[in-house]
Amino acid sequence: MDLTTTYMGMELKHPIVASAAPLSGSVANIKRLEDAGAAAVVMFSLFEEQLKHESAALEYLMTAGTESFAESLNYFPEVDDYTVGPDNYLELLRQASAAVDIPIIGSLNGITNTGWIEYAQLMQEAGAKGIELNIYYIPADLTTSGREVEERYVGIVKAVKAAVTVPVAVKLNPFFSAIGSMAKALDDAGADALVLFNRFYQPDFDLDKLEVAPNLQLSTPDEIRLPLLWIAILHGRLRASLGATRGVQSATEVVKYLMAGADVVMTTSALLKNGIDYIGTLHNGLRTWMELHRYTSVQQMKGSMSQRKVADPTAFERANYIKTLESYKGDYL
Amino acid sequence: MILMGSGQETACETAAYLNARGEKVGVLQVRLYQPLSASHFLAALPASVKSIAVLERTKEPGATGEPMYLEVISTLVEAQIEGTLPTSVMPRVIGGRYGLSSKEFTPAMCKAVFDELRKDKPKNHFTVGIVDDVTHTSLDVDANFMIESDKVVRAMFYGLGADGTVGANKNSIKIIGDDPDFYAQGYFVYDSKKSGSQTVSHLRFGPEPIRSPYLVQSANFIGCHQFNFLNRGDVLKNAAPGAVFLLNTSPHEPEEIWERIPRPVQEEIIAKKLKVYGINAEKVARDNGMGTRINTIMQTCFFAISGVLPRDKAIEKIKYSIKKSYMRKGEEVVRKNFEAVDNTLVNLREIPVSAQATSTIELPPTVSANAPEFVRNVTAMMMAGRGDELPVSALPVDGTYPSATTQWEKRNISNFVPVWEPNVCIQCGNCSMVCPHGVIRSKFYNESSLESAPKAFRTAPIDARGFPDIRYTLQVYLEDCTGCGLCVEVCPAKSKEQTGRKAINMALKEPVLEDEKANIRFFETLPEMDRGRVDFSTVRGVQFLPPLFEFSGACAGCGETPYVKLLSQLFGDRLLVANATGCSSIYGGNLPTTPWSVNSEGRGPAWSNSLFEDNAEFGLGFRLTADKHLEYATELLKALAGSIGEDLVDDLINAEQTTEIDIRRQRGRVAELKQRLQEIADPRAKQLLAVVDQLVRRSVWIVGGDGWAYDIGSSGVDHVLASGRDVNVLVMDTEVYSNTGGQMSKSTPMGAVAKFAAAGKQIGKKDIALQAISYGNVYVARIALGANPQQTLLAFREAEAYRGPSLILAYSHCIAHGINMQRGLDQQHLAVECGHWPLFRYNPMVHESNENPFVLDSGRPKIPLKNYAYNEVRYKVLAHTNPKEAAYLMDTAQQGINRRWSVYEDMAARSGDTFQPKYKP
Ligand SMILES: Cc1cc2nc3c(=O)[nH]c(=O)nc-3n(C[C@H](O)[C@H](O)[C@H](O)COP(=O)(O)O)c2cc1C
Ligand SMILES: Cc1ncc(C[n+]2csc(CCOP(=O)(O)OP(=O)(O)O)c2C)c(N)n1
Ligand code: SF4
Ligand code: SF4
Helix, strand or coil: CECCEEECCEEECCCEEECCCHHHHCHHHHHHHHHHCCCCEEEEEEEHHHHHHHHHHHHHHHHCCCCCECCECCCCCCCCCCCCCCHHHHHHHHHHHHHCCCCEEEEEECCCHHHHHHHHHHHHHHCCCEEEEECCCCCCCCCCCHHHHHHHHHHHHHHHHHHCCCCEEEEECCCCCCHHHHHHHHHHHCCCEEEECCCCCCCEEECCCCEEECCCCCCCHHHHHHHHHHHHHHCCCCCCEEEEECCCCCHHHHHHHHHHCCCEEEECHHHHHHCCCHHHHHHHHHHHHHHHCCCCEHHHHCCCCCCCCCCCHHHHCHHHHHHHHHHCCCCCC | CEECCCHHHHHHHHHHHHHHCCCCCCCEECCCCCCCCHHHHHHHCCCCCCEEEEEECCCCCCCCCCHHHHHHHHHHHHHHHHCCCCCCCCCEEEEEEECHHHCCCCHHHHHHHHHHHHCCCCCCCEEECCECCCCCCECCCCCCCCCCCCCCEEEEEEEEHHHCHHHHHHHHHHHHHCCCCCEEEEEEEECCCCCCCEEEEEEEEECCCCCCCCCCCCEEEEEECCCCHHHHCCCCCCEEEEEEEEEECCCCCHHHCHHHCCHHHHHHHHHCCCEEEEECHHHHHHHCCCCCCCHHHHHHHHHHHCCCCCHHHHHHHHHHHHHHHHHHHCHHHHHHHHHHHHHHHHHCEEECCCCCCCCCCCCCCCCCCCCCHHHHHHHHHHHCCCHHHCEHHHCCCCCCCCCCCHHHCCCCCCCEEEEECCCCCCCCCHHHHHCCCCCEEEEEEEHHHHHHCCCCCCCEECCCCCCCCEEEEEEECHHHCCCCCHHHHHCCCECCCCCCCECEEEEECHHHHHHHHHHHHHHHHCCCCCHHHCCCCCHHHHCCCCCCECCCCCCCCCCCHHHHHHHHHHHHHHEEEEECCCHHHHHHHCCCCCCECCCCCCCCCEEEECCCCCHHHHHHHHHHHHHHHHHHHHHHHHHCHHHHCHHHHHHHHHCCCCCHHHHHHHHHHHHHHHHHHHCCCCHHHHHHHHHHHHHCCCEEEEEEEHHHHHHHCHHHHHHHHCCCCCCEEEEEECCEECCCCCEECCCCCCCCCEECECCCCCCCCCCHHHHHHCCCCCEEEEECCCCCHHHHHHHHHHHHHCCCCEEEEEECCCHHHCCCHHHHHHHHHHHHHCCCCCCEEECHHHHCCCCCCEEECCCCCCCCHHHHHCCCHHHHHHHHHCHHHHHHHHHHHHHHHHHHHHHHHHHHHCCHHHCCCCCCC
């Protein structure tokens, strides 16, 4: 059975990939991901903001109260060689790339134009086989138009593409008026893959403390619907590869995503919940399903239920919605 | 003149100056003193010498002269006896002192000494540099005698500690000193505060080596980095005629600044023909994303206009230095700093000086006219930076020093202050409990008192049932607030309509200042709480006890001072504090002002600092003295019982003095006794009067930091705890030597970085609680105000009530932890939650009934150590410098916590008879 797949030009032994998450925070874990059977690993994101914040905070806190009082001109021993900035991330990337055979993809979340380019180059130098841009941006400013947001995305992709030679993926959120046209624009801008969809940071309220509380919840299998829809629509219409992320809990979701047209299927929540070795379970599950249903290759499955390949293409559009409305009655009543 | 040490350079410089003008003076520099080589000394002494002054920077009380003076005299006399004197006649020799207490030693003072030598009857055993109007030993000094060369650029900078002025000046010295054509010198003068402190930098640059180790006398450049300094002291005092004056005009624009400069300052500018430049530095800093750090901006201005280097070359050098120091932080940071430099030059303005002073603004008095005489005449001089001008007679003769003086300083160091919302407030008292600076006060009072209240006075019905006429006010003394924000952080009440608003919120001070000043004046007319009516057992109650420790100069948000303040609230005027050297002796006892205060009756705690190492013994001495006085008083009472009255004597001797009401009653009896004693002729009545106040139980507290208790004073602490005496030891544990800048102590936890533990401390923190518990008769508590204020309160009260030794270990967050100080109390909470700082009390009084004396007041660790530790730079920096070692130490420290916790848990579960039995007298 042939499980191989091609994702932004990379030959992978199968389509199951660990998506960006703290799981990739150490060389040991990345090694375990490889041993458990991951076809590739996307590293957790390097947040430019966080780096800047950390460096500013260190600087501020190490100098707070200094040069104010004769007996205590400062409060910390002189340290020259502390590493702030991307050094730790890059070092991890470097060591991990050397330690494993599977490709490691660096993930980047930038805020400034220089940041995107500089860090993407540094990741490439450190051994990343690809870069995933996690463009995480909530347009809370009421004067920012949809067009401006879209241009921002496209601009970032163009800039990064021009700066690196490794392939570049864009991890998208679903909040565009026209995802199709957005996908096309990114494709035109040179994106080598689109990863659908990132889960946005949506805070919760803590009613005891009356505070806005960050509340990161793991995904559930129903969440595959939205990415499934768009992967099925986009499959076969773009040059870029398609990655699926969200809601993979078992091989079932992997199969569905592949049939919709994904080139790779990514997972995080399932691994956080069940442990790193669970990636092996997904891998075996895919194989078993294919055996049972007599598929011989992933290639064969890929996109088999995409909009272009299904019997009823309108099933993905408004007609399908209407059908859902009707279906509660039962077809034969 | 014969002298040694740094004063020689000044003396030589002055002698050279005078000789060039026809005088015949000289300096003999002693380089090796004791063994003093007589032959070398005599060989160095010119044969023409007629009079000699031996100057020393020491005072030898009781001796006939200072040591080197005596050496010189005996050497000369021996030489005369032996016939080896180089001079034809025995020269006249006088001795004098200079520079004590770090007083300045200037060319003018040297000249005064030379002038004295020329007199027929020069003063022997003189002093120079102070005005001794009591024993009249001092020499007169001509303040206008200055010899600084105009080839040297002499610059003075007035800055705030927090604005980075000193750092920028050190950098300027490096930049200019690196140039082979220049010699550079810098000296930095700091005041005694750790928040809002003022710094004065003295810089010299010149083409020849600089031999002037004294402060700049006549400056040709003056930088004033804070506009409001113009109101505080005379920043232009040292300006030479024609000097350049650079002023940070923030918050105003340079274009509008002239009229805002107080008239006397304008007059000085005009009289001295100063060239004035201005820049709104805070605005430039803000616009360039540099926050409130104006140092690079002011430094750039200095380079641009001081003329030390040609302007272009100067700016180029500054940029080079920026690049060197910020490259590590990325190009973005370098670029931002370059931009700031360029924008500075664009925004720097020369300020036109009018021919006559036009300002209508006068200088405010340093302290209010209502201040006591001593504060107006003495303290205010020091506050204005003129303490050196005070004559000897100004100072108290007996070594005591007036307290309650910080209240006159009104430092106004924060632009943001908390504002109280009566409608949201639940009157819990938390904010007032945690305020490190004693800024928040509460009172309850009868509604009728409000008749004369100012319109803006804030008030609320008291939150207690059954008191419809009683009102409550929480008053913020906003001029004394440091803006640390701890009060807002700790406030648990939230507005229903706007959850981000609490019952106390930070707001700009300016708009509320005048109203609030009137409110404070009114608040002070409301009666002080009757201590008998206050509930001492709750945080809610304690807010009504006025702190007798207020407005100290500790760091904004200091974690130590709330404990000190609480002591003063609870034990008030019965408190005797022996304070180890450390932050608490500095913010507690440094000049010019004293935060230890007095109540409305004029009584307050007595406080003293002896040394770092002997503080525990020092405090034990307080106890022994008080006990001895009490014993003597009791003896005399018994002897005079017949004339005083048996009943009163009986009551006085046997009074139960535990609660505040007991104490009040005893005070009443003592007052009564004093009256009766007046009428008794027996001479012993007078003797009793001298010790009568000791009949009110003294509360002796021995206070200090961990550097003292765990290290330098640890044998003393141990000794005192083992004495069995009624003393209370309070250790404010910042886990480093804070006052001297964060050196490691035996309290520093594993994995934390400190000076002398730059690679992370490899040994765990010493558990002195367990050491003390092992005696069985020592009350021991470990507390953290931010985690459990109620337990803190309980521990203080239990320790005081126990008539044996007590030890309280108080977690104190500190600027040396590298934390956002506003989150200090949260860190305390996390320290407890992770098990690094378990809360407990070991109470020997409980053990008396054979119950388990050890109570754990906090639960099992809920979070890993790193969730607490990595909020602090002291831990985090190691993760950046040596991640592997950091991870290893963190892991080991975590295991340590787990194990220690199980020991504590086991102790808490044991039966009472497994603990040390206690001796019962
Ligand atoms: C704890 C956690 C951390 C994550 N961190 C990142 C990240 O750094 N960058 C990123 O692009 N996505 C991040 N994600 C999103 C995941 O990569 C993934 O896209 C998302 O969880 C949906 O996939 P799932 O259903 O398999 O979990 C994170 C998700 C979780 C749960
Ligand atoms: C014998 C002696 N050694 C050194 C000093 C200098 N010194 C003054 S305060 C201090 C540190 C105090 O640290 P700590 O006891 O922890 O108190 P903190 O400042 O943290 O409150 C030192 C070393 C001194 N005064 N005496
Ligand atoms: S901000 Fe700080 S100093 Fe000011 S009142 Fe609040 S706790 Fe006290
Ligand atoms: S204990 Fe720390 S925070 Fe407090 S005054 Fe000292 S250095 Fe500042």
